[in-house]
Amino acid sequence: MSTFRQARWNEPIIFELGKVHRRGFALPEIEEEIKQVIGDVQLLMPQKMKRETPPKLPELSEVEVTRHFIRLSQMNYGVDSGLYPLGSCTMKYNPKINDALATSPTVALLHPYQDPQTTQGILQILYTLSRWLAEITGTYEVCLQPSAGAHGELLGVLIIRAYHKRNGELKKRSEIIVPDSAHGTNPASATMGGYRVIVVPSDADGCVDIEALKSVVSERTAGLMLTNPNTLGIFEKNIEEIARIVHEAGGLLYYDGANLNAILGKTRPGDMGFDIVHINIHKTFGTPHGGGGPGAGPVGVSEELERFLPVPRIGFDGKDYFLDYNKPDSVGKIRSFYGNIAVLVRAYAYILSLGAEGLQEVAEVSVLNANYLAKKLAEIRGFELPYDKQKPRKHECVISAKPMAKETGVKALNVSKRLLDYGVHAPTTYFPLIVDEALMIEPTESFEKEELDRFVDAVKKISQEAYSNPQLVLNAPQNTACTRLDEVKASHPQSMALSWKMYLKKRKDI
Amino acid sequence: MKELGIQNIDELYRDIPEKFRLKQKLNIPKGSSEAEVKRHVENLLAKNKTSATMPTFLGAGCWPHYVPAVVENIILRSELLTAYTPYQPEISQGMLQALFEYQSMICELTGMEVANCSMYDWASAVGEAARMVARITKRSEILVPKIIHPERNATLQTYVEPAEVQVKHVNYDKSTGQLDLEDLKTKISTQTAAVYVENPSYLGFIETEAEAVAQIAHDKGALFIVGVDPVSLGIIKPPGEYGADIVVGEGQPLGIAMNFGGPLLGIFACRGDMELIRQMPGRTIGITTTLDGTKRGFCMALQTREQHIRREKATSNICSNEALCAVASAVYLALLGPQGLKELGETCMIKADYAIKKLSKIEGVKTPIFDAPHFKEFTVNFDDTGKSVQHVHEDLLLYGVHGGKDVSKEFPELGGTALYCVTEVHSKHDIDRLATALEEVLKER
Numbered sequence: 015m016s017t018f019r020q021a022r023w024n025e026p027i028i029f030e031l032g033k034v035h036r037r038g039f040a041l042p043e044i045e046e047e048i049k050q051v052i053g054d055v056q057l058l059m060p061q062k063m064k065r066e067t068p069p070k071l072p073e074l075s076e077v078e079v080t081r082h083f084i085r086l087s088q089m090n091y092g093v094d095s096g097l098y099p100l101g102s103c104t105m106k107y108n109p110k111i112n113d114a115l116a117t118s119p120t121v122a123l124l125h126p127y128q129d130p131q132t133t134q135g136i137l138q139i140l141y142t143l144s145r146w147l148a149e150i151t152g153t154y155e156v157c158l159q160p161s162a163g164a165h166g167e168l169l170g171v172l173i174i175r176a177y178h179k180r181n182g183e184l185k186k187r188s189e190i191i192v193p194d195s196a197h198g199t200n201p202a203s204a205t206m207g208g209y210r211v212i213v214v215p216s217d218a219d220g221c222v223d224i225e226a227l228k229s230v231v232s233e234r235t236a237g238l239m240l241t242n243p244n245t246l247g248i249f250e251k252n253i254e255e256i257a258r259i260v261h262e263a264g265g266l267l268y269y270d271g272a273n274l275n276a277i278l279g280k281t282r283p284g285d286m287g288f289d290i291v292h293i294n295i296h297k298t299f300g301t302p303h304g305g306g307g308p309g310a311g312p313v314g315v316s317e318e319l320e321r322f323l324p325v326p327r328i329g330f331d332g333k334d335y336f337l338d339y340n341k342p343d344s345v346g347k348i349r350s351f352y353g354n355i356a357v358l359v360r361a362y363a364y365i366l367s368l369g370a371e372g373l374q375e376v377a378e379v380s381v382l383n384a385n386y387l388a389k390k391l392a393e394i395r396g397f398e399l400p401y402d403k404q405k406p407r408k409h410e411c412v413i414s415a416k417p418m419a420k421e422t423g424v425k426a427l428n429v430s431k432r433l434l435d436y437g438v439h440a441p442t443t444y445f446p447l448i449v450d451e452a453l454m455i456e457p458t459e460s461f462e463k464e465e466l467d468r469f470v471d472a473v474k475k476i477s478q479e480a481y482s483n484p485q486l487v488l489n490a491p492q493n494t495a496c497t498r499l500d501e502v503k504a505s506h507p508q509s510m511a512l513s514w515k516m517y518l519k520k521r522k523d524i
Numbered sequence: 525m526k527e528l529g530i531q532n533i534d535e536l537y538r539d540i541p542e543k544f545r546l547k548q549k550l551n552i553p554k555g556s557s558e559a560e561v562k563r564h565v566e567n568l569l570a571k572n573k574t575s576a577t578m579p580t581f582l583g584a585g586c587w588p589h590y591v592p593a594v595v596e597n598i599i600l601r602s603e604l605l606t607a608y609t610p611y612q613p614e615i616s617q618g619m620l621q622a623l624f625e626y627q628s629m630i631c632e633l634t635g636m637e638v639a640n641c642s643m644y645d646w647a648s649a650v651g652e653a654a655r656m657v658a659r660i661t662k663r664s665e666i667l668v669p670k671i672i673h674p675e676r677n678a679t680l681q682t683y684v685e686p687a688e689v690q691v692k693h694v695n696y697d698k699s700t701g702q703l704d705l706e707d708l709k710t711k712i713s714t715q716t717a718a719v720y721v722e723n724p725s726y727l728g729f730i731e732t733e734a735e736a737v738a739q740i741a742h743d744k745g746a747l748f749i750v751g752v753d754p755v756s757l758g759i760i761k762p763p764g765e766y767g768a769d770i771v772v773g774e775g776q777p778l779g780i781a782m783n784f785g786g787p788l789l790g791i792f793a794c795r796g797d798m799e800l801i802r803q804m805p806g807r808t809i810g811i812t813t814t815l816d817g818t819k820r821g822f823c824m825a826l827q828t829r830e831q832h833i834r835r836e837k838a839t840s841n842i843c844s845n846e847a848l849c850a851v852a853s854a855v856y857l858a859l860l861g862p863q864g865l866k867e868l869g870e871t872c873m874i875k876a877d878y879a880i881k882k883l884s885k886i887e888g889v890k891t892p893i894f895d896a897p898h899f900k901e902f903t904v905n906f907d908d909t910g911k912s913v914q915h916v917h918e919d920l921l922l923y924g925v926h927g928g929k930d931v932s933k934e935f936p937e938l939g940g941t942a943l944y945c946v947t948e949v950h951s952k953h954d955i956d957r958l959a960t961a962l963e964e965v966l967k968e969r
């Protein structure tokens with residue numbers, strides 16, 4: 015067992031560092047000739063709109079800034095630090111060559127409004143990537159613009175809306191169905207798109223309850239949002255019937271691509287009957303998540319829905335790549351420009367590196383790893399594998415700490431926190447909501463058997479601790495940059511401080 | 525496999541109905557080594573022409589500013605780069621503190637008390653702000669200037685349509701470009717949830733009557749939203765000082781490369797009023813202490829507004845945002861400090877003014893078309909040159925110069941007009957080269 019110790023710098027907040035008039039960066043001097051022509055800059059700015067008090071930004075030297083942020087980085091944990099089995103987040107290794115290519119000046123210094131004859135290289139990359147993603151998902155056309163998975167979901171819901179509007183059924187079709195095991199973004203996206211959310215329960219197998227689904231579909235149904243494999247890591251075996259039920263009711267079928275990693279090259283959402291698919295580039299296609307973003311959430315659609323995608327579309331006439339704004343039925347824009355390009359370039363390099371066979375192997379190894387963990391973890395005292403144990407899991411598995419919670423008072427959350435002490439990132443905790451004391455574990459393909467065994471050993475150790483000295487687990491974590499935090503205090507109106515200036519006002523209450 | 529008692533990985537896919545199992549291989553090229561990938565991608569990218577070799581005068585929502593090496597270095601630190609959202613605060617203090625510092629600096633810049641830790645971009649931030657004010661005021665209209673970035677306008681429309689909020693446009697003064705206060709007074713009503721202005725405006729001029737706009741909005745019980753280019757806030761009055769309730773903007777110029785338009789960084793800040801804070805979209809980081817109260821720490825705050833807790837009742841569906849870009853901005857602002865940001869603003873304004881003076885001397889060229897102070901962008905009209913904007917642009921390319929953005933289709937009433945941008949990255953030589961090229965181009969009639 016490794017002895018993990020995260021840095022604990024007690025690093026001051028940046029506003030507490032530095033000295034008045036210290037600077038970390040010098041601007042290029044304005045040329046003398048310009049100064050002579052323009053004269054006093056103060057005269058350019060209308061008195062009324064002039065800033066009188068400078069912003070209270072920190073005043074630091076370059077080395078102070080560097081040291082501060084390096085220390086902060088040492089109090090953070092990424093995929094490069096170790097196992098990161100965060101369920102539904104697909105925290106796989108992010109190849110370094112992709113970062114190197116995406117940060118090159120031939121990407122960084124491109125302006126989105128440059129004449130397409132000066133941007134043929136990047137347009138070719140984006141066009142090709144969209145074709146590859148269409149092939150992988152079994153869709154007709156892919157739009158690269160959404161900035162994240164949830165942004166893609168919003169676009170998907172807007173496309174559902176545009177489709178029914180075109181059929182004159184916008185008013186009538188007011189409901190979107192989501193399973194009770196769905197990611198939280200699904201109902202939130204449906205609401206943002208103006209829909210009422212109808213929740214359909216899971217059956218004893220952890221799949222969509224077909225009878226329940228039949229009872230909620232109606233002429234009000236605009237669509238169903240589903241992830242397959244679902245958040246339990248189980249493949250929705252009745253997908254064909256689900257698709258039939260929804261389509262016969264006149265609704266569309268939406269695929270939440272958070273779990274796509276399991277099925278790359280094995281099966282395709284488009285073939286299963288999904289009309290709209292979003293892809294989490296930062297999950298499935300190995301781009302770094304940046305501590306919360308930027309990601310990218312391209313959306314693929316069937317031929318019938320192609321007309322509704324946002325503008326501009328990237329076209330190719332056999333010779334040149336071009337931007338096509340002439341799409342009258344488009345839902346319009348969901349952001350500025352064409353998407354998170356620096357992320358998409360990484361994905362292009364990722365697919366290019368792996369190729370068709372490599373992608374398939376990604377899926378297979380990720381599924382093998384998840385099943386291995388499901389088996390090993392369910393054998394540990396205090397844990398169980400809910401739902402059909404014989405059924406293979408896909409990219410992730412959900413285990414429950416319910417027996418342990420009952421017998422020792424150590425809950426899933428405590429297990430997660432104790433894992434941090436062993437130098438492993440915690441699984442997704444308390445999700446999906448349909449499993450008590452849930453720990454949702456997605457190892458991805460990036461970790462070798464020894465690393466998985468290390469994880470299993472850590473969970474075993476925690477189990478022993480829970481049954482012999484539960485306080486040890488309840489007090490975790492101890493080896494991280496700080497011990498358990500008071501998250502209630504952070505959100506209480508009296509002590510809430512969301513900025514330095516608020517903190518200065520309230521510090522005595524915190 | 526031995527542990528699982530299987531001979532073949534395909535056994536783990538046995539529950540996928542046979543008809544849906546992919547029989548053929550994906551139609552994607554076979555994999556390549558790192559060296560091959562590098563050569564292939566670099567060859568493609570070499571087809572691009574960048575501002576490094578071609579002086580480029582484009583802005584319009586994505587601006588060329590210098591990115592200090594420290595910024596690039598920090599955001600490639602893999603503990604930050606390869607981390608997920610800080611759901612486990614104890615092991616993610618670095619990211620959380622950096623984001624808290626970003627939020628704090630945005631508050632100092634804008635004069636607001638609260639900021640979230642980012643939206644996707646300015647356009648989606650305006651869309652979210654419009655939905656937020658409609659929820660707060662229970663009103664169904666938002667008034668925006670006619671001079672607004674068309675992509676922001678389109679995004680705003682997309683965001684509010686499902687919420688049944690109407691967007692109405694307020695005219696501008698023909699000679700100054702400023703928001704027409706009389707038109708605003710006619711259009712504002714008890715149905716108006718908010719008035720939105722951009723400062724500097726899309727076409728580069730400064731809205732000098734912003735305080736009067738705030739007054740008109742507040743008198744009718746509407747909120748006031750201001751969209752900003754944060755680089756201007758070293759010299760332009762912060763919106764908090766002229767009545768803004770919510771500030772949105774584009775953080776890309778604060779240390780983030782243009783990257784062909786993405787990732788960007790949506791700024792979102794508001795007053796410290798609980799009514800506003802509870803309706804704010806997106807993640808926000810707060811200060812707290814350890815449970816034993818001995819040590820300061822950071823965690824996500826007000827998560828009960830968010831989708832992973834509230835599901836369909838969340839204030840927005842946003843979860844992944846542009847966190848790393850926010851960190852880049854925090855590093856950038858810490859490097860510049862108040863004096864650096866002021867000098868940056870002044871440099872942009874002086875250089876843009878120099879370019880205006882220089883181009884004005886060319887026969888037939890009118891710049892700017894509005895009689896108002898401009899920050900770093902300005903309109904250039906070619907109507908009296910006998911050439912269309914597109915024609916001028918194509919000819920300039922032959923001289924190795926990329927002109928501004930053609931806005932003649934967006935605002936037909938402004939004639940053959942382009943929007944040019946000049947910042948600290950443009951040297952006097954670049955500007956002079958533009959002027960010379962333009963002179964040559966316009967001579968060849």
